Amino acid sequence: MEIRPILSALLRNKTGPVLVAIQVALSLAILANALYIVNVRQAVAARSSGVVNEADVFQLSVRNMDVSEHNEQLSVQKRQSAVLRGVPGVTSVARISMIPMSRNGSTTGISTSRKTGSPTEESGYYTTPDSIVTTWGLKLVEGRDFLPGEIPEINSTESTDRSPAAIVTRALAEKLFPGQSSFVGKEIFYGTGDDAKGARIVGVLERLQTQRAELGPTAEYAIISPGRFTGPVASSLFTIRAEPGQRDRIMKETEAAIRNASTGPVFTRLRTLDEMRVERYRADNALSWMLVTVSILLLLITASGIVGMASLWVQQRRKQIGVRRALGARRVDILRYFLTENVMITSCGVAAGLLLALGLNQLLVAKLEMARLPVEYMLGGAAVFFLLGIVAVYGPAWRAASISPAMATRSA
């Protein structure tokens, strides 16, 4: 092959090739990391919340303006649940304190001991008087759902009582009791200190995300405590599962039913679980789109750089190409010269780019708590840039090959 002469020609005029190689290196480093981040974010946004068939689930928040007294609130809550269950097409209704991914709700510190200073895990704190396991289709991997006798009625303005039963997610259970496989019957505490309320685990969920649905494992640290609570205002949040495909119609009907059943002024608000998922991951999706756009621009700019440089070299070497052709070189030989030259430059760029990509990833891991870059992304990126180099240089190289020897050697 003709590598030796190409190499010595390159070494004679280093600036151009070095610039092209730097471009390839920079682009590869950014591209590999950017695409990896996109993939990670897409995977995060696609995580299961634990609720099956999210598209059929929505929430209805209701606030009765004319109700305040504890017992009155209890009866209103029960009546509203009954009204909602009576709407045709409603499969299941549960009153619930908050919704996964809604970014609105409360957390509670869970500990395995009352002793002050023992470690507590911040967990999403769900409370419900109904079977949320049924309504959301949660999967119990151990134990059972709550029994009717375990659901207390609590006036939260006067009492801080909590039910002695609790369902936790497997992620939280494994964090609280490391190395164990069975969690039912274990005792946990809401916080630490002598007055911390205790509860026994009656069931373990395969998965249920918190209202925050964070990036890390804490997204699945959640606990469900049974109970019917009343507070200073008479408001309820109902999560409702509709028959498949009927959600939008049933949403309007449930709202109308609640309004009709209320004696006094009432505020209602409807939201679907899908909406909450979209809003929760809006920033992640925006970042993904930005990274994809930037990656495409990167490829375009690098390609334009390669085309520009190659065109310049072809123009500068017109006469030499003419001489080579006149001395018997075929078009293919000229084409191959430029392609080989480009592959050599790209190889240097790719080699430097792989190192840069690793360096950049180290920086991201250290500063922004991101994950380590898998090898596939580096290899894929390298392949992309080899291809890009060949495609970009093909045009100028073809023009070089089309130079007619007679014309090129005649002038000057």
Place this chain on the structure above:
Amino acid sequence: MEWLEHNKVVGNDSKLSAWLAFAFLLLCLVNAIGLLLAKFSVRASEVGIRRALGASRREIFRQFLIETAVVGLAGGVLGLLLAFGALALIAMQSKQMAVVAHMDWVMLTFTFVLSVLAAILAGLLPTWRACQVTPALQLKSQ
């Protein structure tokens, strides 16, 4: 600033975007150096003639640097138009975003100065190369 840091107001994603923007600028700089180098080296004979007619290196340097500054200026104007377009797009997404996504004078001046400075920085090497042209060689090869 400490308060911002402590409360993690500036998310990791925003930092990532900022870093990405600068890495992208660096790439564009390298690209611009290459293109300017190509552009100027084609005009070696023009430089040769000007030098032969009495222009000093300093004058050649000024000519080419002003050319790159003009390119940077044009790029800056185009970039600002794009920025206004992108900001309008972001503001359309939601009301909360509209509060944040608007152009102020500091940002306007900063981006403009940055684009011109970047162009001049990218033009330095190609311009210096152009100044190294020896008039005699260029004239002889014509």
